[in-house]
Amino acid sequence: MLSFIGRTLVQKLLTLFLVSIVSFLIIHLAPGKPSQANPLNPKFTPEMVARFNKAFHLDDPLYLQYYYFYKGLFTGNTRSWKDNQPVLGKIWKRFLNSLPLFIVGTLLTWTLSFPVGIRSAIRRGGLYDRSATLISYFLISIPGFFFAYILIICVVEWLHVPVIGMETFGLSHAHWPTLIMDRIWHLVLPSVLGATSGIALLSRYVRGQMLEVQGQDYIRTARAKGLSSEAVYYRHALRNALLPFVTMFGLILPGLIGGSVIIESIFSWPGMGRMAYEAILARDYPVILTLNFISAVLVLIGTFISDILYMAVDPRIRL
Amino acid sequence: MTAATEQPLAPAAMLETAAAPAQSRFQAFWHLFRQNRMAVIGLVVFLLFFGVALAGLVLTSGDHPVFNPALIRLQEKLRPPLSRAHVKRLTPDEIPPFGIYLFGTDDLGRDVFARMLQGAWVSLTVGFVAVGISVVIGIFLGGIAGYYPRIDALIMRLVDIMLCFPSFFLILTVVALLPASLYNIMIVIGLTSWMGTTRFVRAEFLALREQDFVSAARALGVGDLRIIFRHILPNAVAPVLVSATIGIATAILTEAGLSFLGFGVPPPHATWGNILADGKEFIFDAPWLTFIPGTAILVVVLAFNLFGEGLRDVLNPRLRERG
Numbered sequence: 183m184l185s186f187i188g189r190t191l192v193q194k195l196l197t198l199f200l201v202s203i204v205s206f207l208i209i210h211l212a213p214g215k216p217s218q219a220n221p222l223n224p225k226f227t228p229e230m231v232a233r234f235n236k237a238f239h240l241d242d243p244l245y246l247q248y249y250y251f252y253k254g255l256f257t258g259n260t261r262s263w264k265d266n267q268p269v270l271g272k273i274w275k276r277f278l279n280s281l282p283l284f285i286v287g288t289l290l291t292w293t294l295s296f297p298v299g300i301r302s303a304i305r306r307g308g309l310y311d312r313s314a315t316l317i318s319y320f321l322i323s324i325p326g327f328f329f330a331y332i333l334i335i336c337v338v339e340w341l342h343v344p345v346i347g348m349e350t351f352g353l354s355h356a357h358w359p360t361l362i363m364d365r366i367w368h369l370v371l372p373s374v375l376g377a378t379s380g381i382a383l384l385s386r387y388v389r390g391q392m393l394e395v396q397g398q399d400y401i402r403t404a405r406a407k408g409l410s411s412e413a414v415y416y417r418h419a420l421r422n423a424l425l426p427f428v429t430m431f432g433l434i435l436p437g438l439i440g441g442s443v444i445i446e447s448i449f450s451w452p453g454m455g456r457m458a459y460e461a462i463l464a465r466d467y468p469v470i471l472t473l474n475f476i477s478a479v480l481v482l483i484g485t486f487i488s489d490i491l492y493m494a495v496d497p498r499i500r501l
Numbered sequence: 502m503t504a505a506t507e508q509p510l511a512p513a514a515m516l517e518t519a520a521a522p523a524q525s526r527f528q529a530f531w532h533l534f535r536q537n538r539m540a541v542i543g544l545v546v547f548l549l550f551f552g553v554a555l556a557g558l559v560l561t562s563g564d565h566p567v568f569n570p571a572l573i574r575l576q577e578k579l580r581p582p583l584s585r586a587h588v589k590r591l592t593p594d595e596i597p598p599f600g601i602y603l604f605g606t607d608d609l610g611r612d613v614f615a616r617m618l619q620g621a622w623v624s625l626t627v628g629f630v631a632v633g634i635s636v637v638i639g640i641f642l643g644g645i646a647g648y649y650p651r652i653d654a655l656i657m658r659l660v661d662i663m664l665c666f667p668s669f670f671l672i673l674t675v676v677a678l679l680p681a682s683l684y685n686i687m688i689v690i691g692l693t694s695w696m697g698t699t700r701f702v703r704a705e706f707l708a709l710r711e712q713d714f715v716s717a718a719r720a721l722g723v724g725d726l727r728i729i730f731r732h733i734l735p736n737a738v739a740p741v742l743v744s745a746t747i748g749i750a751t752a753i754l755t756e757a758g759l760s761f762l763g764f765g766v767p768p769p770h771a772t773w774g775n776i777l778a779d780g781k782e783f784i785f786d787a788p789w790l791t792f793i794p795g796t797a798i799l800v801v802v803l804a805f806n807l808f809g810e811g812l813r814d815v816l817n818p819r820l821r822e823r824g
Binding site: 197199200201204205208209212315316319320322323324325326327328331332335339429436443444447458459462465470473474477478481482 | 539548658661662664665666667669670671673674675677678679722750757758761762773777778781784795798799803804806807810
């Protein structure tokens with residue numbers, strides 16, 4: 183067990199190192215230079231460009247630039263090229279904005295998809311199952327922003343509540359119940375939209391797992407000894423079907439930073455996805471690279487946790 | 502992919518006829534596939550889409566296309582669907598076929614029907630080329646990783662590295678850094694989505710490598726590459742087919758998302774994604790600019806997904822026996 187953990191850790195660190203190189207290369211080998219971000223700006227004289235290049239080591243060879251960047255990252259000194267703010271501070275602020283979206287979205291996904299998936303599996307081929315299947319394919323197939331616009335139109339026309347941004351502008355002097363309701367209304371649509379494809383996919387997966395388990399011998403045994411169907415489904419089948427999902431808890435982690443670029447753009451939500459988008463537009467390499475690095479770390483931690491959980495849950499797996 | 506439904510023959514008949522399955526593999530497949538109604542609908546829509554895309558290519562290209570997707574008629578902007586063209590205000594060249602705007606016009610007075618026709622072909626190309634690239638890479642790397650245990654760890658590390666990047670963010674970054682072009686988008690989507698295929702193919706190869714027919718081929722002195730591509734690959738192609746079908750759907754959605762953020766296929770090419778993205782500014786004045794391409798994407802992607810899932814069910818022998 184310990185040797186497995188040690189081996190995995192070394193492997194993950196190696197992967198992380200390679201990821202840092204690859205992402206650095208992708209960004210720096212792409213055509214165009216950050217100093218050319220706005221060639222039409224009259225203030226951007228050649229002297230400015232030279233100063234800019236010097237300040238950010240852009241004239242140095244790539245391996246030195248790589249060294250400077252990651253040294254800065256680990257000592258917390260990386261600064262954004264756009265506004266010279268510390269990158270980690272900027273990201274932290276945006277992270278706090280994205281966090282409620284992520285939490286509500288994840289809760290919605292995990293609380294809705296299990297009942298739907300289990301019910302579909304129990305009534306396989308019935309009306310409920312078929313309509314749930316069709317609806318989930320529908321949700322997977324619809325372009326996210328098209329769906330968002332339809333929902334925005336419906337909500338604004340029928341419920342007359344504000345949906346764009348994190349809070350209504352100029353409402354800061356209202357009483358606290360109004361404030362809280364305002365925040366909640368702003369939170370609902372983006373988190374529902376963020377959760378739709380997750381709900382659709384996860385409920386299909388739950389259904390598949392339940393069906394897989396239902397074909398097993400111990401289920402037949404449980405039925406044969408005369409257990410009620412509730413006991414068979416919820417005590418015998420569900421527990422075994424849940425096994426793979428325990429490991430999926432680890433895989434939620436990367437979602438923390440992925441933050442949907444599209445949804446945050448539609449709703450003008452000042453979260454991390456939007457920050458990434460703005461950084462890409464501005465060619466703000468330190469921000470892009472830092473976000474990439476953090477997300478790689480989260481992916482690796484996530485897979486590590488899921489490996490460990492899998493070993494903890496499934497006694498058959500002992501590496 | 503085993504030929505499942507071999508009909509038992511009477512011993513006498515067996516001597517006279519060749520001992521071939523009574524049903525060909527395709528017949529057996531079709532028989533199973535037909536029972537999944539949603540998958541059949543998906544296939545029909547897929548074929549329709551293919552036909553429309555081909556027709557679109559023919560009708561909208563050339564010097565004097567029947568439907569001109571790029572013709573700007575500012576005096577006719579934002580006309581609703583099915584409205585008649587004001588024939589008197591237009592020169593003869595500008596009059597749309599049959600004098601009618603089937604899907605209305607956009608903010609520059611371009612015929613949305615013509616643009617949708619052109620976009621069908623472009624969207625289809627984006628989907629197929631992107632998936633083609635990812636499938637070729639996936640089969641090649643997955644096959645090598647599954648067949649040569651020595652290279653396996655190396656390639657799987659590469660997959661792990663690629664999986665560390667949030668996919669849409671990576672695509673967005675690269676597309677934004679590269680000059681905007683149709684080909685760059687296809688290539689970037691293809692180059693960032695081969696990891697799933699690699700894993701499937703590797704898993705299949707790991708199992709098939711130990712089978713007798715591979716040992717037999719090896720004993721006959723068949724070369725490694727021939728064993729990989731002629732002997733093992735045809736047996737490992739089922740999951741690839743499924744993931745490719747669903748991959749096309751994902752690629753079309755990704756293109757639409759990129760268009761929405763302003764990094765999609767640049768003009769003059771119309772894709773369903775950029776028609777939809779351009780329409781968002783007129784969603785209250787001209788809802789058809791949003792709903793026509795949006796619904797079209799939804800229907801086509803849904804068809805690909807249903808068809809892909811149907812394929813998965815039919816090609817998966819385990820599910821088939823239970824079903």
